[in-house]
Amino acid sequence: MDTFFDAEFFISNSLHVLVTLFVLTLLFHIPLFFGKNLTKAGWKKVDYIWLSVAAVALIGSASEVRTFVAGNWLQHEKRLATTSLKSLTYFTLSVNEANVCTTFKLKLKPEESKACMWFSDTGAYLASLDSESIPELQIQPYVQLSKGDWLYQDYDQFSTLLNIYEMDYSRVQKTSKAVGKSSTEIFLWYLSPFLLCISLAIRLTKVTGEVMLEQS
Numbered sequence: 001m002d003t004f005f006d007a008e009f010f011i012s013n014s015l016h017v018l019v020t021l022f023v024l025t026l027l028f029h030i031p032l033f034f035g036k037n038l039t040k041a042g043w044k045k046v047d048y049i050w051l052s053v054a055a056v057a058l059i060g061s062a063s064e065v066r067t068f069v070a071g072n073w074l075q076h077e078k079r080l081a082t083t084s085l086k087s088l089t090y091f092t093l094s095v096n097e098a099n100v101c102t103t104f105k106l107k108l109k110p111e112e113s114k115a116c117m118w119f120s121d122t123g124a125y126l127a128s129l130d131s132e133s134i135p136e137l138q139i140q141p142y143v144q145l146s147k148g149d150w151l152y153q154d155y156d157q158f159s160t161l162l163n164i165y166e167m168d169y170s171r172v173q174k175t176s177k178a179v180g181k182s183s184t185e186i187f188l189w190y191l192s193p194f195l196l197c198i199s200l201a202i203r204l205t206k207v208t209g210e211v212m213l214e215q216s
Contacts, residue, residue: 017193024201032209043210050202057195060188063181070178077175081168082131088161089126095154096120108150114143115151119158134172137165 031037038046095101100108101116108116122139129135139162145152181189188195 017197020194021197021200024197025204028201028205029208032205032212037209037212037216040210040213043206043213046202046206050199050206053195053202054199056188057192057199060185060190060192060195063185064189064192067179067181070175074172074175074179077168077171078132078134081134081165081172084161084165084168085126085129085131085134088158088165089123089129089131091161092119092123092126092158095151095158096123100150111143111145112150115145115149115155118143119151119154134169136169137162 096116096119100112101119118140126137129137142155145155
């Protein structure tokens, strides 16, 4: 069975990349050794070739940088989202356990009693979730209360905390997509060292050709 060093010889050691660059440079110099040089205008056109190859390699390298940086941001945003969900859960449970829903329970209006039940069910639902996984919340509609009713302001506070978590959740989802690579980006990222070797070898050959052209 092949090992990493057998299957991926080119990238298994940084020295192999330099050797590849040296070999490619020698190969591109072969026509010059046999006296086949380009004109000054011809060498100018070669700039388009090596710059194009380098630009393609840049796409693969840029995707790797994006993935690394986005991964760091993702961990930070996950911590924020986890904290937001824990705060939301703690607040919801505390409302349900407050005097309004316990000591004063018998004095509440039917709508206020339903609101207490809503906080109880919602608190149990939130507590059952794994906050570390940054779940998408499915919150049931709240009871319609009048402005002067008990728990009216509590739901306003709940809504504020819920909005904070939903913003954090949205950021996590967006950043998670930035961490991944498309199949094209993976292919270019894998080839980027070889493409850079090709572009540098062409550029070195161009310098040699222009020097020989001036000396002739």
